[in-house]
Amino acid sequence: MSLPKIPLAGVIGSPIAHSKSPQVHGHWLSTYGIAGHYIPMDVSRDDLAEVLRALPKMGFVGLNVTIPHKVAVMELADLVTDRAILIGAANTLIFRPDGKIHADNTDGYGFLENLKTGAPGWKPRSGPAAVLGAGGSARAVITALLDAGVPEIMISNRTRVRAENLKSDFGSRLRIFDWVQAGNMMDDAKLLVNTTSLGMIGKGEMRVPLDGLRPGTVVTDLVYAPLKTRLLETAEQLGCVTVDGLGMLLHQAVPGFERWFGQRPVVDRATRAAALR
Known part of the structure; x- marks a missing residue:
């Protein structure tokens, strides 16, 4: 046998x-x-x-x-x-x-499942999402958010042309902000997602102004080393709901x-x- x-x-x-x-x-x-x-x-x-x-x-x-x-x-x-x-x-x-x-x-699936678990009160249709970065991770996040029904995605990237490429691929629900204006996305955002490597151990710090964030806004960082990035730390102090990046790795x-x-x-x-x- x-x-x-x-x-x-x-x-x-x-x-x-x-x-x-x-x-x-x-x-x-x-x-x-x-x-x-x-x-x-x-x-x-x-x-x-x-x-x-x-x-x-x-x-x-x-x-x-x-x-x-x-x-x-x-x-x-x-x-x-x-x-x-x-x-x-x-x-x-x-x-x-x-x-x-x-x-x-399965990155987009993992991202959404992590968000649902870490911020169960977040509703996709509640308002715009702000996304920092325009690489492969951003594409997975944007695909998942559009599928989930987010009405508008504001996007900012250090190299604007990469953000423009995303808009041409994904259409009119994307709005581009110059990197120096990225802080302005926070005023209306119900969700902020960092898809860049900024804040990761050994990488540059996240220097986007966060004072526009409001209590209750959901903030998630795809970086999980460190588990609590400076972005998440600052967002927590401002009364936001924070979701670390480790869960995306697990759910995907x-x-x-x-x-x-x-x-x-x-x-x-x-x-x-x-x-x-």
């Missing part, structure tokens, strides 16, 4: 040693008693295509994808979801039994784990603790 194959999944990127995904998925595998493994793999751009062809033959059922491969994997996949196409990047791959590679992006991992291992995991305190180990 042949034994069932042990399902394998992992995360590919370069560098990869900093990834918290192995801690999160390892915790879930242990919690649910699943005989599987989740492995971090440092893969160079030159080896990407060869690695993606080889892994399914070795028992891999899927992967998370991080920098610098989130765009390149879309070209190597057989099927790409609409939301991954809209965002322009994929972070989750499923190796299907028929041999096809299915690419998806849920759909992939469910597809690969057949169990929908729950994001709880123990999951957060596992990520922070």
Whole structure:
């Protein structure tokens, strides 16, 4: 009698040693008693295509994808979801039994779930959202917010042309502010999202004026190192509802784990603790 194959999944990127995904998925595998493994793999751009062809033959059922491969994997996949196409990047791959590679992006899902959990009183239709940054994370956030029904998204980026590219892709519900005017977005915003690396350990500080923030405005930062950024600290002092960035990392991992291992995991305190180990 042949034994069932042990399902394998992992995360590919370069560098990869900093990834918290192995801690999160390892915790879930242990919690649910699943005989599987989740492995971090440092893969160079030159080896990407060869690695993606080889892994399914070795028992891999899927992967998370991080920098610098989130765009390149879309070209190597057989099927790409609409939301991954809209965002322009994929972070989750499923190796299907028929041999096809299915690419998806769960960042927007993770962002919204984190927001719902951390700020249950926030209603998408309650008013405009302000987004700082115009990179790949901003695209995922904007896609999720527009789908959820946010009436207007104000966006500001240090390089204005990148914000203009987003407006041309996403349309009239986006309004651009010059970076020096970014503080003016706070007056009307019901939600403020930082998608830049400003405030992250080793990066520049967030210098956008925040005095326009009002008590009750929801403020979330995609940066989670440190867990409480200066943006969140200041927003808290102003009476805002703050949501840290770790939850997005945890929630975006849920759909992939469910597809690969057949169990929908729950994001709880123990999951957060596992990520922070």
